[in-house]
Amino acid sequence: MVEHLSAPPVLSTPASHILNDTEDVHPVTDVLSDEQICVRYEIQRTIAEIRQQRWRRVALQFPDEMLSHSARVYQLLARGLKPPDVPNGPKTSEGVPANEINGLADLSLTDKDLEPVKLTILADTSYGSCCVDEIAAEHVDADAIIHYGRACLSPTARLPALHIFTRRDLDHEAALSAFQKAFPDHAIRVIITADVPYESHVASLAASLGSRGYTAIFAASIQHDPSSSIPNRTVPASVASDPSSLSSWHIFHISDPPTSLLLTLTSSVASIFVYPTNREAMVSDSSAALQRSTGLLLRRRYALITSLATVSVWGILINTLSVKNYLSMVEYVKQQIANAGKKSYLFVVGKINAAKVANFSEIGGWVVIGCWESSLIDSKDFYKPIITPFELDLALQPDTGRIWTGRWRADFSSVMQAAEDNEAMIEAVETEHPVEANTGSEDESEPPEFDLRTGRYVARTRPMGQPKGVLTNGNDTAPTPTQALTKRSNGEVVSVNGIASPAADFLTRNRTWRGLEIKYDRDEDDHGGLLEEGSTGIAAGYSLGDSAKI
Template sequence: MDGTSAFYSKSEEAIEREVIAGGHQTDQSQIDVVYEINCCVEWIKNAGFLRVALQFPDDLMKDAVSVTTRLETLLPTGYTVFILGDTSYGSCCVDEVAAQHYNASALIHYGRSCLSQPVKMPVLFVYGRLPLHIDDCICKFSCLYPDVTSSVIIVYDTVYLYTCDEILNKLQSKYENCVMSTIRGEGTSADTTDGEPGKFKTITKCGRTISLPGDKALSEYSMFYIGGESLTLNNLIYNFQSSQFFSYNPCTKEGRRENVNVNKLLMKRYFMVEKAKDAKIVGILIGTLGVANYSDMLNRLKVLTKKAGKKSYVFIVGKINVPKLANFMEIDVFVLIACAENTLLDSSEFYKPVITPYEMELACNTEREWTGEYPTDFGQLLEGGSHHQSIPDTFHQDETDISLVTGKIRTLGHGDDNIETGQSLVLRSEAMTVATQTESAGEFLKMRSWQGLEQQLGETPVTMAVEGQKGIAMGYSDEPT
């Protein structure tokens, strides 16, 4: 072929127009290839999974019935596949909880993925195949890197995984220092070594594995991303922080340098850290139930905030939006436990800041210092992770600093001898300790005009049940036609 994807019968331009416009149903003749039907059938049959849940993102739900019908046709009698409805959190994460509600023995996740590792059930990832003109991609790469000695690491959105081998083979004939990342054990020719000890070192970030020569550092490489503007791109920029970050958008066929001031982005996030240091009441948001070790991160945040002298509440609200969090105005700051891509939530529209677990660690853990790195995967903060830092048993009583937001003196931990009231400092007593920790939430709830359902047991008169309206909302049976 001439560099175009071989499995599409339509012209590439027509397909790209569909992708940009929101897409249409995949042609029935291409379902088997795009959704790797034969691979799915073999995986189900070999493992003997009798009930398999199929998870589709919103943009692929249009093909869900066709994929399910095709699987049912090829599977023997006794095997059941079914489609999961709307996921409670991000569609890039595996919705193991919904699958368990329907007694699924395994799950197939279709579409792009954040590469978070599930733990509760076997999962097969089918990333899909969006169209990519390989020759055009290589041409744009050559324009962005005219020096053939450039050291470049290629990363990509998961939907372009199928093109990696061909792209790398064509580039390495000219660019000897070009390295292709791999994901979830999906190998490319970049993985192979001659077995010589110490010749290569392996770096894993954002679910991607990179093999580099032992004498070269990650900072010596430029980054080249294949994919459009997305949470994936933002996540990679935060984690790799390369001085040069280029991208190629397969939909628009545009190659460009990402004009991202990483330091400016980090300073915006560091402002959130200052807000977290000032916070007295912290809301811990559960943004995923399908990422490994999320409960360990929850327990760690509870311990951390308690030792820092802050009160914490846990919230499970499903997909997060402004109206949901606006119901909890007594919370000073929210910390979101989610996958690496969804944790960097833009909280500019929210009434209170929404920060990451790492930012909460910077605010509360006196043993942690900011080195300039910015891990978005909370698993790296846990024991055994690359950015783990133990929580001190107690905070030093004399550790105080000045808030960069309010300009007032603040302290951390239960050992504080003083508390802040207005512009002055007064001696903390045992009674006042309780009062200051509960004042914000308690007083706010008392002032609410709506305080929730009250049971009023024994106070409500008993009445006979009566028959209500029948029909549908647009025309009940007792309404005139």
């Protein structure tokens, strides 16, 4: 039967729908009582720390999935941080001074202690939610930051931070059963680790396994050291003295770890078993630990590195402004790219997405400066690949010197340390066995480069490669930079301050739109076009002058 419609069906949502939609973007997943909120968010510990440090302006940083609890956490903290009464102040109905109830009777109170504590909720962080957002906290003139939820534990640069990992419950019997199925041998060496919300269960699980006959169990605790053999975790004494011995240990990890941690550990340990804590996995099989392997992902990362070997223009994306010493890493990356004869441009774009970086089509590849968790970005949806500083060092190596050992590191401090050790070794070798300087021409000594993906010759992989010098009066001197812009015969800028500009060259060769052109700069008789009124209003409906909304 054919149904006759009196009007065409509505196939799109009205433009004003988003202004009237009341659906919660982040629905409440856990309905908790005040007592459960106090336990999960460690209210008493937070209050004690704020009082001990005498912070007066505190920023509370929540990830998106915890914003539904932020108001209640704020209320409980504000209630517990009310200024205490002075010793001779009002008393309770039992005749006890009110300040004694708060446990402050033995403290010497100052005027600063009697000032109220200002709390501010931070949401929509500038970069990743795992990092402490010092930028947003400084906007509210905060003395310190309370960071909730998962954290990369990278050291901060300016403000003190207190990490509240938000404790989560764990079925110990199910976890113990999963461990016994994964490791039936009681003499096997296993390190128990967990995601930060479940870290409080590690020690008790290790003790329970010891009582069941396991003799080589190590319970890793949290430490603020991303460059450790196991990032931000303690390691056995044997591993601390000899990091290579970590390959004889197995890992049992509670909850799904970040991909960067898996890549770091896969090449360092014997095996990794992950006990999932998400509800879907627990419903399917609550007593199974899954063995994880990142061999395929590592091969994809290496293929990505080799595809960027012939990139001539790099973009450096700053994905943090809080991690300590990130500026040193920026300078290191810039120097590495310059030493390879390539050009780099620095970008600060906030949270990285494909639309932002696609605006810079002259960039052949991107390198991210961020914390050890957020530096690894799956760039399959991006216009150009995005890699880490560790991977950049491999990409800049010549094809004959690039060696892939399978090891992978995310923390940039370890990358800088490895580079310093390598330079020290090279200097020692050159001191013992001096190498004669190459006096040949730069062009003749440069080997040809080929794109391994296409097999084609690449002519301009080092646009910033400077000649060794110009012979002047018998002396080999470098060209003197000038402060003027260099122009071609048609007036197009090709260099700035005597240095070639690949972006300017790309602008003249490839870009179809070069910005607004002011005609009267070139022709005095042409005074440009008339100014016209543009669109006004809001995104739900613009108006063009006196016309109707569009």
